[in-house]
Amino acid sequence: MTGSCSSSPPQHFFFFFFFFLFVPFLSLAQQTVDINSSNWDIPPKSLCLSQQGNFLHSEFFHNLKRLVSSIQSLRSNTYNFYNLSIGTNSDKDKVQAMGLCNRVLSRVDCLNCISHAAQILTTSHCPRSREAHIRTSKCMFRYSDKPIFGKLKTFPTMEAVNPNNATANRTDFIRMQSKLLNHLILQAARGDSKRKYAQGDGPAPPPYTRFYATTQCTPDLSHKDCNRCLLYGLQNATEGRIGIRWFCPSCNFQIESDLRFFLLDFEYEPDGPDRSTITGKDVKDSKIKDAQLFQMDIDTIRLATNDFSPNNHLGEGGFGAVYKGVLVSGEAVAVKRLSMKSGQGDNEFINEVSLVAKLQHRNLVTLLGFCLDGEERLLIYEFFKNTSLEHYIFDSNRRIILEWETRKRIILGVARGLLYLHEDSRIKIIHRDLKASNVLLDDEMYPKIADFGTAKLFDTDQTNQIKFTSKVSGTYGYMAPEYAMNGQFSVKTDVFSFGVLVLEIITGKKHNWSPEEETSLFLLSYVWKCWREGKVLNIVDPTLIETKGLSDEIMKCIHIGLLCVQENAESRPTMAYVVVMLSASSFALPRPSQPGFCPLDGESSSSRGNHTSSIPSFNSVSITQLVPR
Numbered sequence: 001m002t003g004s005c006s007s008s009p010p011q012h013f014f015f016f017f018f019f020f021l022f023v024p025f026l027s028l029a030q031q032t033v034d035i036n037s038s039n040w041d042i043p044p045k046s047l048c049l050s051q052q053g054n055f056l057h058s059e060f061f062h063n064l065k066r067l068v069s070s071i072q073s074l075r076s077n078t079y080n081f082y083n084l085s086i087g088t089n090s091d092k093d094k095v096q097a098m099g100l101c102n103r104v105l106s107r108v109d110c111l112n113c114i115s116h117a118a119q120i121l122t123t124s125h126c127p128r129s130r131e132a133h134i135r136t137s138k139c140m141f142r143y144s145d146k147p148i149f150g151k152l153k154t155f156p157t158m159e160a161v162n163p164n165n166a167t168a169n170r171t172d173f174i175r176m177q178s179k180l181l182n183h184l185i186l187q188a189a190r191g192d193s194k195r196k197y198a199q200g201d202g203p204a205p206p207p208y209t210r211f212y213a214t215t216q217c218t219p220d221l222s223h224k225d226c227n228r229c230l231l232y233g234l235q236n237a238t239e240g241r242i243g244i245r246w247f248c249p250s251c252n253f254q255i256e257s258d259l260r261f262f263l264l265d266f267e268y269e270p271d272g273p274d275r276s277t278i279t280g281k282d283v284k285d286s287k288i289k290d291a292q293l294f295q296m297d298i299d300t301i302r303l304a305t306n307d308f309s310p311n312n313h314l315g316e317g318g319f320g321a322v323y324k325g326v327l328v329s330g331e332a333v334a335v336k337r338l339s340m341k342s343g344q345g346d347n348e349f350i351n352e353v354s355l356v357a358k359l360q361h362r363n364l365v366t367l368l369g370f371c372l373d374g375e376e377r378l379l380i381y382e383f384f385k386n387t388s389l390e391h392y393i394f395d396s397n398r399r400i401i402l403e404w405e406t407r408k409r410i411i412l413g414v415a416r417g418l419l420y421l422h423e424d425s426r427i428k429i430i431h432r433d434l435k436a437s438n439v440l441l442d443d444e445m446y447p448k449i450a451d452f453g454t455a456k457l458f459d460t461d462q463t464n465q466i467k468f469t470s471k472v473s474g475t476y477g478y479m480a481p482e483y484a485m486n487g488q489f490s491v492k493t494d495v496f497s498f499g500v501l502v503l504e505i506i507t508g509k510k511h512n513w514s515p516e517e518e519t520s521l522f523l524l525s526y527v528w529k530c531w532r533e534g535k536v537l538n539i540v541d542p543t544l545i546e547t548k549g550l551s552d553e554i555m556k557c558i559h560i561g562l563l564c565v566q567e568n569a570e571s572r573p574t575m576a577y578v579v580v581m582l583s584a585s586s587f588a589l590p591r592p593s594q595p596g597f598c599p600l601d602g603e604s605s606s607s608r609g610n611h612t613s614s615i616p617s618f619n620s621v622s623i624t625q626l627v628p629r
Helices: 059-073 107-125 170-189 223-236 282-288 298-304 345-358 404-424 481-486 491-507 523-532 551-564 575-583 605-611
Strands: 016-023 031-034 045-051 081-086 095-101 129-135 139-144 157-161 196-203 210-217 243-247 251-256 313-317 320-326 332-338 367-373 376-382 428-430 439-441 447-449 456-458
Touching: 045 107, 059 081, 059 095, 059 107, 095 107, 107 129, 107 139, 170 196, 170 210, 170 223, 170 251, 210 223, 223 243, 223 251, 298 320, 298 332, 298 367, 298 376, 345 367, 345 376, 404 428, 404 439, 404 447, 404 491, 404 551, 404 575, 428 491, 481 491, 491 523, 491 551, 491 575, 523 551, 551 575
Parallel strands: none
Antiparallel strands: 016 031, 016 157, 045 129, 081 095, 095 139, 129 139, 157 243, 196 210, 210 251, 243 251, 313 320, 320 332, 332 376, 367 376, 428 456, 439 447
8 A cells, every 4th residue: 555645633522534536637726625514425526427418318318318217116136246238239229237235235225326427417516518427425337339348447546544544553554454465355355256345354553453455346347357456456445554545437445443443333324205214103203213214104004915815924023013015116025014002013113123223234134114093003124935044954854945055154154243233333233023924034044133122222332331221122041141130231142142042053942841761951051951961962863963974073162152051141252252162173172061940960050160260361272264154
């Protein structure tokens, strides 16, 4: 990374972004933006090429107009990349275009961002150009009368930097920044034709703790061109700043030393009426007005669900029934109809709309929209035909479908989803009701954590603290003892629930299952008994035992599950530690202590505490090989 930033901002500002746009023979003036300003915005930057005098009467213009107007009606995809064209290959007036969104955007907001950017590019910024490009803070759109798919383009560039120079040793700071980015550049370049994106973190010199970074290319690029594009950005970006974001048409990267700014989600609101304005009680309006979701009217939902027909009933979720619906567009959705009789419908509605709408992770269910009409409280989610993990794991016939690799993928996916909630998302959340029925499975049997009606929001610096509640919500059997008995909860509450889920996945038995010969024992106590007697494979689902060579992996997952359900909350690992243990092919695991809710052999809590093993630090274990994420 080379170059410097010459201006010195006022000291009273908390944080600034400087934006540069480099075009041939022209360097635009540097712009300073106060991120704390209530009307904070980053103006879109564009480049206009191949201008034409009679453009507005050309066939190319009409094709371009048709293409731009069609963007909003496109079917959204998971990868936030769109390759578009109108016209035949031999047509000189053929329009070719592409759009790419940042990782933070939902699929719906991505299309809105690209559509809005395309509109202002073609009507305001470059109304007479046969080739143009625009970059906003959240998405990119470009079009041309020449082929652009698979073509590397590094101009124009745009850079946003934190004006503060590193206070650490400059050489070490730059070296460690570059090391992380080089690693993520290789990862992104190895991506497939759907996504070339990588995200990770690495050590930073004192007084900083970690660097957090992302790298992204348009997925139409070859591996080689993606690598070239990102290396070009790395070599030309400003050195020594504690936060850098660099963009060009074909790729972009971001690196921050402050996790808050790395996860900062700049809300995008297209022109026109506020999509999030809803009817209903004022108190509800004030809490969900910034959710940035589609509001659907009740008639649309009734039509989609055939007026909540019993034939479309999928099951019961937290505080309400769930129905399958099919929108006019043909998209299948899941509609949760919250019950107002329980007195919790409003609370869950506010929780899910205000919290889940801000979460974006592969292993979390996506909230698409909502409806508030009179007494109706409806939440619209993406639909999964495989329904929930509960549908498979506790059914002796369906369970056969879940071979070990699938179960292992589900366990790791749920762990990563919880880690995102606890540590990696912009808002920190404790789920409080993790269980098999709240883990949905997509078409490829990847897990999606659902049902955030009882979730609790923590401040960024409070997720390791303990809180208390007089209203214990959740499902007995998955609840940690300190939560069920005293209303005490923390991130370790979710860790306990995760441990129960892991043992259910491996055994195929519910948490309240009892062996015929020992009806006084339940799943946790029986697994613990078998563990102490060296007979733990006796409790494993027989369909897994039939697969040779898996006993070590299965034993490791049981071991991790037992670590998560230890009675002493402090002894349980964090989800970050769980993900490392699950991902490592060789790892020295600490010895578990007895689980909560299962006294054996007359042992008291105090006597059991004598052999409780605390979780060691990362420095005290040896990892010989990590499985790539």
